[in-house]
Amino acid sequence: MEGASPAKFRPTNQQVLGHGLYLGALGAVASLTTGVTVALFGSGPPGWMWAALVLGPLLLGAVAGMVAGRRTGVEVGEGGIRTSSVFEEGEAPWSRVVDLRAERRGRRTVVSVYLDSGASVQLHAPYSGGLFAADPQFEFKVFALSHLWRSHRFGGLPG
Known part of the structure; x- marks a missing residue:
């Protein structure tokens, strides 16, 4: 792929x-x-x-x-996870990502990426919360992110 x-x-x-x-x-x-x-x-x-x-x-x-x-979002590709927002950008290569999970932070459920250094990075998207922050596709997006991470961590994308 x-x-x-x-x-x-x-x-x-x-x-x-x-x-x-x-x-x-x-x-x-x-x-x-x-x-x-x-x-x-x-x-x-x-x-x-x-x-x-x-x-x-x-x-x-x-x-x-x-x-x-x-301008805010997350791009997941062959090299890893790249985040971008108005004020900052970051990248986490797949080799450094040890876990990816949905967590409750305040009134929102967000996706956090845990790195081999022990640090965690909260992704700017996807997230879900109440009222305007609700995302009906949140679980699907978390599943897709988890699948991409596992595919890269344990043997590449199926093809």
């Missing part, structure tokens, strides 16, 4: 939107706090500005979440 295209795992559209709205909600709280502070110590913003203080950050967060979500 030489030259097979790598398997790619990315956050779902629902997860991307949820992450963006979460960031937008944090921005909306910050902008509303600023608006309330200004209103307490002087003349407050006009009525339409309050709507802009809420909707602006929410929309900006949704767009930022979509852009970041498309």
